[in-house]
Amino acid sequence: EVQLLESGGDSVHPGESLRLSCAASGFIFPNYAMNWVRQVPGKGLEWVSAISASSAATYYRDSVKGRFTISRDNSKNLLFLQIHSLRVEDTAIYYCATNLTQGVAWGQGTTVTVSS
């Protein structure tokens, strides 16, 4: 069974940093690109970042470029999202997701709250 389990969400102040993690199981993790998607409570889904299977390529939405860094550890089946200089507008549930052969798989999300 495919599983994606996010962790690392917390309540922080503006300007602080966080590292989110996503533990993957049930599929060959090194074979697939991975994504982070976020959702502000009560709002829609927003793609944040992606990383290729080998980590050779990374992609970000414009609003997070320079503050967010995506990475992965294929030996441990882990995906990360390092977030610096957090802003109030980064408050959201952060999901990791991947497009597998059998369909798109999502985790349950981890909540990041940024407030002063």
Place this chain on the structure above:
Amino acid sequence: QSVLTQPPSVSGAPGQRVTISCTGSTSNIGANFDVHWYQQLPGTAPKLLVSTNFNRPSGVPDRFSGSKSGTSASLAITGLQAEDEADYYCQSYDSSLKGWVFGGGTRVTVL
């Protein structure tokens, strides 16, 4: 402003058929990238409803069906049931943005 355009809401009586449109452009749906559809209940993660344009994952009722043509896609729900009340999102890939793109979501209400 979402890259993919969905109606904010649709409604129907139990047993009726409703459709949700998802309009993109030549850099996403029109570029032949796959469209996926999700159902999201309050407080839960998105659930994959239709994969790669029209494929239903195991366990998804055949009341849900997807289609795609040109720069648009659609999700149809036939035999609407009370349990279908939820938010629905379409998703594709955009070659200009080099990332996933989503519709703004459609709230389905069963009257």
